Amino acid sequence: MFIATLLTNPETPILDRAAVESLRNAWGGGDAVWLNPGVAAEFAVPTMPQNLWEVWQGLQGLRIDLCLQPSLNRRKRLLIADMDSTMIQQECIDELADEAGVGAYVAGITARAMNGELDFEAALRERVSLLRDLSAETITSVIRDRITLMPGGPALLATMRANGAYAALVSGGFTAFTAQIATTLGFDENRANTLLIEGGKLTGHVADPILGKQAKLDALLDITARLGITPEDAMAVGDGANDLAMLHRAGAGVALHAKPSVAAQCDLRINHGDLTALLYLQGYSIDAFAA
Numbered sequence: 576m577f578i579a580t581l582l583t584n585p586e587t588p589i590l591d592r593a594a595v596e597s598l599r600n601a602w603g604g605g606d607a608v609w610l611n612p613g614v615a616a617e618f619a620v621p622t623m624p625q626n627l628w629e630v631w632q633g634l635q636g637l638r639i640d641l642c643l644q645p646s647l648n649r650r651k652r653l654l655i656a657d658m659d660s661t662m663i664q665q666e667c668i669d670e671l672a673d674e675a676g677v678g679a680y681v682a683g684i685t686a687r688a689m690n691g692e693l694d695f696e697a698a699l700r701e702r703v704s705l706l707r708d709l710s711a712e713t714i715t716s717v718i719r720d721r722i723t724l725m726p727g728g729p730a731l732l733a734t735m736r737a738n739g740a741y742a743a744l745v746s747g748g749f750t751a752f753t754a755q756i757a758t759t760l761g762f763d764e765n766r767a768n769t770l771l772i773e774g775g776k777l778t779g780h781v782a783d784p785i786l787g788k789q790a791k792l793d794a795l796l797d798i799t800a801r802l803g804i805t806p807e808d809a810m811a812v813g814d815g816a817n818d819l820a821m822l823h824r825a826g827a828g829v830a831l832h833a834k835p836s837v838a839a840q841c842d843l844r845i846n847h848g849d850l851t852a853l854l855y856l857q858g859y860s861i862d863a864f865a866a
Contacts, residue, residue: 576646579604580617582848582855583639585727588613590639598630598641608860615848615855619646631844638847642856644827649857651827652804654735655795657813658746658753658767660689661831662728662760662850667752668702670721675709690834691816695747695787700780703770707779711772714751722752724760725831727850732761733865734854741802745794747787747817766794792820812853829853 579602583590588611595607595616604618623643624630631641659666666689672681681702688698732742744757744765757765769782784790791813799806811818811825814833822828822841830841831850838844845852854864 577620577623577643578617578646578649578858579620580610580615580642580644580856581634581639582610582615582642582845582852583613584847585611585614585849585851587638589637590614590616594634594637594639610855610859611861614861615852617855617858635846640845640847640852642843642845644843644856648807648826650738651735651808651810651857652740653799653802653809654731654740654742654853655791655798655809655811655821655825656742656744656762657791657815657818658744658756659748660814661812662725662744662756663752664723664725665721667717667722667748668699668706670717671706671709671713672702674713674717675706677705681705686834689815689817690836691819695817696785699747699768699785699787703777703781704779706770706777709777711775711777714749714770718752718755722756724756725850727848727852728760730864731850731853734859734863736761736763737865741798743794743798745786745791745821747785747791747815749781764798766790788817788820791818792824795821795824810853810857812850827856829856 599618602620602624604620607616607618609616634641666685669682672678684698687693742762744753744762746753746767748767749770750767753765753767768786771778771780806824807826809825810827811821812829812831829843830838831845
């Protein structure tokens, strides 16, 4: 048995009953359950529909996301999340680079690295080298003035933790940012790369080893083993090529507003919804969201 979830951006609640019932009837599904009127609904289907991706593509044009997943073990006991362009709306290194006067150049490298066109470690070292001599105090001002949370993040963390889940923020970015974001959102732990600082300025180097694709997968395996659960009990979310290994290994790997080449490799793709989509995918209705 599978669960089909249809959802859209909560700021534009355009999901209507006709769309849900039409698909339910076409696929021979069970009764539709509305998780949030106008925003999210689900129904059970007996088998995986052969025209899933054709239907998915058509709904994308209507700004509606469609996800199918097994009905068993939907409520996850671990959330493991990327930070940049996932839990926050920016790429931290791009914001620092903008302060250093090399924003456009670094942003171009970031985009290519996240799309899988460049080696992540080499691209990170190159970008960090361009931050040499930037005041360390810039990190504080960037967090304060430039960084904004991805919509739905506070509800996602509060609800999963209220229901006993553990939460880990695992980023290819920097600990100076993950520590703050983890505290703000309520993550239990955070892992990232460390920018090296001397004399109050960035040295242009990052501490070894680099936390990249393999380290994110290792974090998933390490944390699940420590908690006495399996990777199938985890929900992972990210947007870049360096997230793919953990997205593929987790029981539910969600590509959130991901680069096209990344989304194409994932079964659960959220292009229109916000982070509350991860709650709807687990069957939470809006009245079950924690404050």
